[in-house]
Amino acid sequence: MRKPFVTRLADLLHTAWIGATGRVSRTILASLGIALGVAAYVALSGIAASNQAALLAQLDALGANLQVVAPGQDATGQSVPLPAYAPDTIARQPDVEQVGVFLTPPKDAQVFKNELVPKTNGNALAVSVMKPGALQAVDATFGQGHGINTHNESLPVAVLGSEAAYRLGVNQPGDRILIDNEWYGVIGILEATPQAQSINSSVIIGAKWAINHYPDQKESIQQISQIYVRTKPGNAESLRRIIAHAANLSGGNVSVAASANLSQARNATNDSLTTLGLMIGAIALAVGGMSIANMMIVTVMERRGEIGLRRALGATPGNIRMQFVTEAALLSAIGGLAGVVIGAATAISVAVNASQPLTLDWTGLPAAWGAAVLVGIIAGFYPASRAARLTPTEALRGE
């Protein structure tokens, strides 16, 4: 007849508990190594995660919440124009804060400082056509001058991106530049815009003027080339779907992309700190495991009398082995639990002190604890086998 499983388990845990906690100071010392190992891992990975969250917040401020809507392509690779209502429907979405519309620039427009510059020195500058208010959406700030608004959008005026101004040698509003043999007055020069790099090398003109000035290209200029959409910070993926749907209600293809791909940067950062935590944790766990093994060997020698007694009372070698393995596992379980608490507390206090958002991998905590218990089982195996190998008479003589 075999003992019922529950009774066996209760006996095992009870006996291991008695053995492991019989000498409190020794229990603490033996499980300290495991506690430190787990704490190191939990704390370092928690700190790394908090750093990462703080960095992410910074990246969001730099434009992770700026999306660019552009015409998509149909199945044959043809461009699908954005409908004229797209800016309005996008602007109505609850998470959308600002919308900036750029139209298709005139074909082959070339920009020069004046008529003396050879036509081959185009400076690789792009002409952009904007509707009033578009620059606010990309968070562009004026170094000098002001932008294109409803009062001047039908005049030959231009706003220069920071790089465009440098290449053209224009350093103050009031200068003139030449676009397709037409003089334009520079009314504003932008600071560098980190969120929309293409603006920096652009010469921006008003939509109304462009449409009137290029009557032969009127149709094409009226097509929207890009809509910059500033959203509330949040789940970029679901926002993109919402925006795409709003941009073309009839379901035509639309391209929606983050203006700068910062998500990769975010993933790359701080992986190294997590790895460091994992390595320190692993080393400390190994050392902790050895200290438990060490203590268990001493325990087995000291408790030969008890081993002999238990054999006399009917314990099999297997019972004795399980008892000591469980005892070792229990020691490291206690240590692991302490380590998780210490590590989490450290990570939390560091995050609070650095005013970082707290990001602890809660699901990783049971895993760290489980690793500690596993180390205990491995560490306990050799001493437990030694205990199991003792014959009852040897063991009883031992004390």
Add this chain to the structure above:
Amino acid sequence: MTALLMLDGVTKAFTGRDGSPLEILHSTTLTIGHGERVAIVGPSGSGKSTLLSLLGTLDMPTSGTLSYDGSDVAAMGEKRRSELRAARIGFVFQQFHLIATVSALENVMTGLQYTTLPRGARRERATEALEQVGLGERIFHKPSQLSGGEQQRVAIARALVKQPDIIFADEPTGALDTDTGHAIIELLMGAADQGASLVVVTHDPSIAARFPRRLHIQDGVVTELG
């Protein structure tokens, strides 16, 4: 009286320091019946404890056969021998061998740990056994809070709790003063009155004199003193 334990030509040898076998117990043949009370006497180093270990199935003979209730103990295998000890054999040692960190009750419950009894039943029977040895008031005391005689009573309760066929006591009074020692023997005798056989190793002639059957052992040779 039917035989509970039977030794037939049993010897026990250990390997000496020079590697040659050293026979501690020479060929011994004897039987112990159900409910029999036996004292084993002899000087130190004569092989008393070795004989007791063999009888208690804690050690295996080098040659000869040991049968328990008619079955060959050597043929049983480690697991069945453990089950036999767990259910039917009680031990009392000179050094008590109590677990220092737990209560008297827990210590007595250990006597049933390797049986199939559930924990609740073990607790009940352990409490009864402690009452039987006169420690009903001290079941939650730890060994360090008990006197030597009381500790040995706990050990006896641990042996009695499984209602064994046979109790082996190896110098149970060796660590106690004379009066306490006699009280302990009294207790063991009382337990044997309930049907268990009792085998006590002692070097105290006054204790041996109280047993109807005495075995003398010297230099590994067992003789009946009648």
